[in-house]
Amino acid sequence: MAATLSVENLNTTFFTKAGEVKAVDGVSFEVDKGKILGLVGESGSGKTVTGFSILGLVDPPGRIVNGRILFGGEDLVQLSEESMRHIRGKRISTVFQDPMMTLNPVLRIDTQMIEALLAHEKMTGDAARQRARDALGQVGIPSPDERLKAYPHQFSGGMRQRVAIAIALLHRPELIIADEPTTALDVTIQAQILFEVQALCRESNTAMIWITHDLSVVAGLADDICVMYAGRLVETGTVDGVLDNPLHPYTRGLIGSVPSRNTRGRPLNQIPGMTPSMLSLPKGCAFRTRCAVADGACEEQPEITAPIDGRGVRCFHPHMDNPQ
Amino acid sequence: MTELANGLPLAAVSATEKAADVETPFQRFLSGYCESKVAIGAFFGFLVVLFLALACPWISPTNPYDLMQVDIMENRLPPGSARYSDGMIYWLGTDGQGRDMLSGIFYGLRTSLFVGAMSGVIALMLGTTVGLTAAYFGGRVDTVIMRIVDLQLSFPTILVALMLLAILGQGVDKIIIALVTVQWAYYARTIRSQALIERRREYIEAAQCLALGHRRIVFRHLLPNCMPPLIVVGTVQVAHAIALEATLSFLGLGLPPTEPSLGLLIANGFDYMLSGRYWISFYPGVALLIAIATINLMGDQLRDVLNPRLQK
């Protein structure tokens, strides 16, 4: 069975005045029906641009320069803007990071929900309102009739994110791209939303890409993980595989820097140095200037290899001494 | 650097950081400003205007206000005519009294720029002092001052200036007073809002902890950090002042005919225009336009460069 979405060698570059920025550089992955893929990376690693590339929403000076995005038998990169518009919101929908910013502050909730419905389906205003109301109820918003007439600023952050999720679910899409949807929320609300999203996905067999910098979120949610660093995939695999046995030094660093009970009283591990500027990436492996095991070989760009079945890693010195 | 990077990752990172730090804020400002060719052009255009205004006694062909040099018989000559006495060319023609337009424009520019700059400087000093006082002391002082500022700003500048001139009469000093009166509030408001942001910063707290005097804290610590928006507003307001002065002089309420600014030159040409003698109004207007436009263009680029919200 073909995957819902299959990204092959995606390259998205921003042509800025200061130079070319390869925000996404040769990224490939697949998401299957009903599966959740965790796309993990620091801010600036290109994970958000990957999401926008799939939606065809990369703004100038950025553009997709190479690669294929296969979705339902079509290559989204080749589609016209008008055909893309029919896919956006209907077959692929999104939830953004900051619920304070994603809803238009001067339009009422009902306007924003009904327009999303009418953009893809011919229906009467009343039917659309009914659908919007049901969608709000589905994501756990009490008294949806009243809330429909409210403005975004009258909602709390968590409620707004629920509204955004309700909008994303309106057309029962085949794929949802969630870009750090819980980062801006309280931990308790975060947990609720994670649980609900997971349930909704499993129920309707929707594929999902969950973009985050937070490994602990992905651990409980995703089926597969892709780790990105400086626009490139550095490690891929199943959640358990990657988290239990990280191969790439960067992934190891990420996992090591998550505080846990075992690390109490000891200094937290951290990755030395800073995220490199995308304008002046080190030659070869982008991580080598921060890497403890880097040597002269790393001045060449490593390719993705599969030292273990079902795993991929872009490193000359993958961490292999941890027998499974 | 590459050899270093292999063994000593941290050293490499800090070395690149140092290299970036060498650029001083002024250099960054300069390279930001020079990003726009139009802005560079505007800067040099403004230098030319400034030079003409400053050097006009030495470079203008005649002194249009020396009656000995003016022949009333040679009035309203079209551009390019020659003077009867010595064949000097009136490149831009002559006005209703037979004065050389080109010289008149040079002297007019001088007056216009002087009035604009003077009123700008005085309004800036007044507005800055008032605005800083309001922001630094806050509370009731702030409320009273800002009410006055709001009240002042709710009235159109031209109306206030018109009234003041009606009360004060004509004269260079009078028009400067009028321009300062209508403009100080803009500076006060700008600097206050900036100072309110800066006041909460740690360096002000630190200065207060050192028990420095109010005056020292305000002028040595607070003011330099409030400069960028002030510079932008200052540029725009000087251009405004020049335009407003010209308008008022045109209406016959600004400068007296003994010190003609560009506005008055244009007004003088108004009467002759209907008979097709366009040059008496046209050329002073072009000079005025160039003076104002170069300042505005510089101000535009300054706003882009100095605005932290637009910095990437």
Add this chain to the structure above:
Amino acid sequence: MTVYVIRRLLQAVLVIFIMTLIVFFGVNVIGNPIDILVDPDCDQACFEAAEKALGLDKPIIEQYFIFVENALQGNLGKSFVIGMPALPLIVERMPATLELALSAMILAIFTGIPLGMWAGLRPDSVSGKVIMGGSILGFSLPSFWVGLMMIMIFAVEFGLLPSTGRGETVTVGGIRLSFLTLDGLSHMILPAINLALYKISLVIRLTRAGMREAMHQDYVKFARAKGLSTTRVIFVHVMKNILIPVVTILGLELGNVIAFAVVTETIFSWPGMGKLIIDSIQVLDRPVIVAYLMITVFMFIFINLIVDLLYSLIDPRVRLQGIKA
């Protein structure tokens, strides 16, 4: 909301009171009008008689109280020159000014907003740059000079459009209007464009800046991610957000346009309040000056109030704060 309106009204009354003080005492410092109005051959007796007739012999404080008392009854004094009551003199000329100012505003909105939106959507295109260059030019052009040049080109050189007066007018409900006749309309074109020029530039810049800021907001991206058409994103999502600052500033600018009509009216001999006030200043016709000022102050306060209320209608966030306050 009611509390808010009442508070605003009280503020307005206070401002008007302060302005009567400033205006009256300010204007009455201007040189002695008797010198201008009375025959130079006039002797002391006729001089005093004239002074008495104009009420100028009384102490200035008393003059002020007489002024306030009369003003409350709608009497702002008689013009020294024309001998008519000042208030009706101005009110009679008000429609001409308002007609001009409003048409300039409408012109500014309907040309400025589309041009600004275009320039904001395509900041790097040639057309976008031309629009921006034009708006900088519009900012820098001294409007009185442009007025003269317009007269020269369109009236003198080509004889296309009339350059003085209001042309044929139609009286509607006691108000004379120019824009209802073809002749009146043709008389209005030049002055209205002249007055609008600066505002068009302003609207272009405001709209463009708002557009550029809004286009990068998450809600625009989200709206596009919902699959909405570009038209809907721009004309509903973006437009509603950028209209808020534009409407506010334009509302406040209406006062400015009315004031700047002084210049345009002088150039195009448009018989409005502005021309009247310039003439009055030149002959020191104090009652007219005072009356003009009082009326404009009143008008500005009224405009500001309307803008505030309008603002709260467009922006739901402000509306909520207003109710709480």
